[in-house]
Amino acid sequence: MTAAESPRCLPADAAAQQAADRLALALEEIGFDVGRAFPLLHGMLNTDGTPGVLLGRVSADVAVDLAGALARAAECGVTV
Numbered sequence: 001m002t003a004a005e006s007p008r009c010l011p012a013d014a015a016a017q018q019a020a021d022r023l024a025l026a027l028e029e030i031g032f033d034v035g036r037a038f039p040l041l042h043g044m045l046n047t048d049g050t051p052g053v054l055l056g057r058v059s060a061d062v063a064v065d066l067a068g069a070l071a072r073a074a075e076c077g078v079t080v
Helices: 012-029 060-075
Strands: 042-045 051-054
Touching: 012 042, 012 051
Parallel strands: none
Antiparallel strands: 042 051
């Protein structure tokens, strides 16, 4: 990612949408049908004007699947 592509270098609304798009792609890459599993996922502005991502409600099955994917990533040494 170049500096110009970084969410920190974009207007807040564009940064929010970029973050939502990146999250959606990552979820799809690990097997989620984002439109079904995360139907409310979208970029938004927080009340203080900072960029955010709304995930919305997910089913218990989706939450368990996501938790499993994150646990497997952690087992492989993936950290934030």
